[in-house]
Amino acid sequence: MARITAGVGTSHVPLLGVAADSGKTGDDYFQPIFQGYEWTKDWEKEQCSDVIILVYNDHASAFDMNIIPTFAIGCGEFFKPADEGWGPRKVPDVEGHPDLAWHIAQSLILEEFDMTIINEMDVDHGLTVPLTMMYGAPQKWPVKVVPLAVNVVIYPVPAGNRCWALGEAIGRAVTSFPEDLNVQIWGTGGMSHQLQGPRAGLINQEWDNMFLDGLIGDSDALRHIPHIEYLRETGSEGIEMVMWLIMRGALGPKTRCLHRHYHVPCSNTAIGHIVLEPGDS
Known part of the structure; x- marks a missing residue:
């Protein structure tokens, strides 16, 4: 059967994608941020994961005020990087895992979670930046990805x-999938930050x-x-951290910490990163 072997939490600040794409990761400002992910990059090479369930929020790229799903699962074969106003990031297309995604969707809906099923959507920095932080700049992403988009932009949020x-x-859906798969689940977004108003820059x-x-x-x-x-x-944007709770819930009643990183500042936010594995129940 499939199994969730680890959970990863990480910020998905768009500036990190800019730094990686422009070769600035070694600059004085960015080096301590990216250094905190080096352990994870080496660890991920050893994990040989098959699929990442990647929990993120769309930033008005795939969804807008016309359609705002609370929880949406990507069941397509591929997802292209979104154009967020300055052209798509020059990173590989994201390869999906439709069989697992549809299995999860069915299992969740039968458990009375009203999932929106998406077969075509572009994915923005919320999803591609975490992949960059964990895998660098490969010609092809080394894992398949099931995108799970959560509305944390327009209230009410979950x-x-x-x-x-x-x-x-x-977690229950994954363990009921009959194929032998090594699955990770990532929760992204946060940490504390506010982008507007009198408290802009709050950390x-x-x-x-x-x-x-x-x-x-x-x-x-x-x-x-x-x-x-x-x-x-x-x-106002710290609410993104509820997405980390999806990752944590999937790991079961107890976890162990393998790696942790926290850094201030990155742009006007705090960078948080953690790697967990399921503990003994």
Whole structure:
């Protein structure tokens, strides 16, 4: 059967894609950010994962105010990099895994999660930047990807508890898939940041590290954090961290931390990154 062997959490700041694409990763500003991913890049080479379930949010590339799915799963064969206003990133197309994606979609819908099924969509920096941070600049991405887009842009957005429960359901779906697959699940976005208004540039290092702490071990306290706390403590865009809870829920009741990285600043945000594996239940 398929199995989820690890979970990865990471920021998906678009500036990191710009730095990687323009050869600036060794610059004084970017070097400490990218250095924190070197452990993971080496580790990923050893994992030989078959599929990544990549949880991210679209930034008005595939969806706009006409259609705003709360949870959307990509079931197509390929997903092209989106044009976000300055041309698509020159990175490989993302290869999907339709068989696993459709299996997950069916399993989730039968568990009463109302998933939107997408067969064609372009994927923006929310998905391609994490791939760059973990795999560098290959001619072809070394894994297949099941995109799972979450609305954290337009309110109402899903509760942390609902996201954690979705992760639990994804875990059950993966283990019921009959093919022998090594699957990882990634939660992306965050950490604390606000892009507009009087609090633009807000970064809350103490809260961010509390959140990273809470992903490790057997506590499920993070799933009960209300939206107002994310807004108050981490800024208007910090709500993206609920997507990390989908990753955490999929790993089961307990986790172990393999690697952790936190850096301030990157653009006007904090960079967070963690690698987890399922612990003993």
